[in-house]
Amino acid sequence: MEQHEQERFDQLYAQHLQALTLQGKRGKTIDGYARAVRRIAGFFNRCPDNLTAADLKTYFAWMVENYSWSSVKVDLWGLSFFFRQVLGQPMEWVEIIKPPNSRSLPDIPTREEVQRLINSVYRLRYRVYFFALYSMGLRLGEGLGLEIGDIDAAHQRVHVRQGKGGKDRYVPLPDATLQHLRRFWSSHRHPRLLFPNGNGNEASVRTATSPMDRGGVQAAIKAARISCGIHKHLTVHSLRHAYATHLLELGVDLRSIQVVLGHQKPETTARYAHLTEVNRQQARDRIEDLVAGFALRWEEI
Numbered sequence: 001m002e003q004h005e006q007e008r009f010d011q012l013y014a015q016h017l018q019a020l021t022l023q024g025k026r027g028k029t030i031d032g033y034a035r036a037v038r039r040i041a042g043f044f045n046r047c048p049d050n051l052t053a054a055d056l057k058t059y060f061a062w063m064v065e066n067y068s069w070s071s072v073k074v075d076l077w078g079l080s081f082f083f084r085q086v087l088g089q090p091m092e093w094v095e096i097i098k099p100p101n102s103r104s105l106p107d108i109p110t111r112e113e114v115q116r117l118i119n120s121v122y123r124l125r126y127r128v129y130f131f132a133l134y135s136m137g138l139r140l141g142e143g144l145g146l147e148i149g150d151i152d153a154a155h156q157r158v159h160v161r162q163g164k165g166g167k168d169r170y171v172p173l174p175d176a177t178l179q180h181l182r183r184f185w186s187s188h189r190h191p192r193l194l195f196p197n198g199n200g201n202e203a204s205v206r207t208a209t210s211p212m213d214r215g216g217v218q219a220a221i222k223a224a225r226i227s228c229g230i231h232k233h234l235t236v237h238s239l240r241h242a243y244a245t246h247l248l249e250l251g252v253d254l255r256s257i258q259v260v261l262g263h264q265k266p267e268t269t270a271r272y273a274h275l276t277e278v279n280r281q282q283a284r285d286r287i288e289d290l291v292a293g294f295a296l297r298w299e300e301i
Helices: 003-022 027-044 053-066 069-087 092-096 111-119 124-136 140-144 175-185 202-206 214-227 238-249 254-261 266-274 283-292
Strands: 157-160 169-172
Touching: 003 027, 003 069, 027 053, 027 069, 053 069, 111 124, 111 214, 111 238, 124 140, 124 175, 124 214, 124 238, 124 283, 140 214, 169 254, 175 283, 238 254, 238 266, 238 283, 254 266
Parallel strands: none
Antiparallel strands: 157 169
């Protein structure tokens, strides 16, 4: 990019970041929308403030060819924001882009497979972390962000802070999960974090300023899946899917599961009804049943 183009881009990019911040966009949204502007600038090797409709169609044809539809949609939203809020121009032409409406159902491990999967994880810290995700239906980032003060043992609940959409919620805390978290915390005694970064010696873990690495937990679940011979396509998020599905199998109603998972729309939770037969019963007792017989292996490998 020529110098005058780069200078103009830097100025507009700064305005873009400022507009995203002023509108209260979440960190992941800011990252995605900012990446969209950087990517299209790199594609054309110039500041994207004077692109024609033909240029934009060329760019998105390349996106559809090389990226997933989820990435295409993030770039679409990010550039639309850039045009409206920074350039003051509409992007009506984008209506030509129609992502497919198909939605595939995720692979769901059985309760036996979940136990086998978690106990095949090599490191204890990941083992306890995955059990916490499964037993409380947490997202990857929600589990990593857990702090000592979020555990309310007296009321048997956990305060999940800044979940998806920036929303807080409480989730039931099974007794087995509480005992495992207490035992694991006693092994590192970090003053704030439940799952501190495990790199380095014992002293560095206790003084870590950040939780475990996202890439590390994703690699751990993949290695465990291969190790125990499960051929389903399972990720960290599969534990959350399994939690919801297994609760349905135990008779918990969809509304209770919606609240625990933090779904804004009931339709999001209702998709689990396609995976199992359900009967209505009390949620808390069933959540206790879900993990009561789970034998977590504690020996280091």
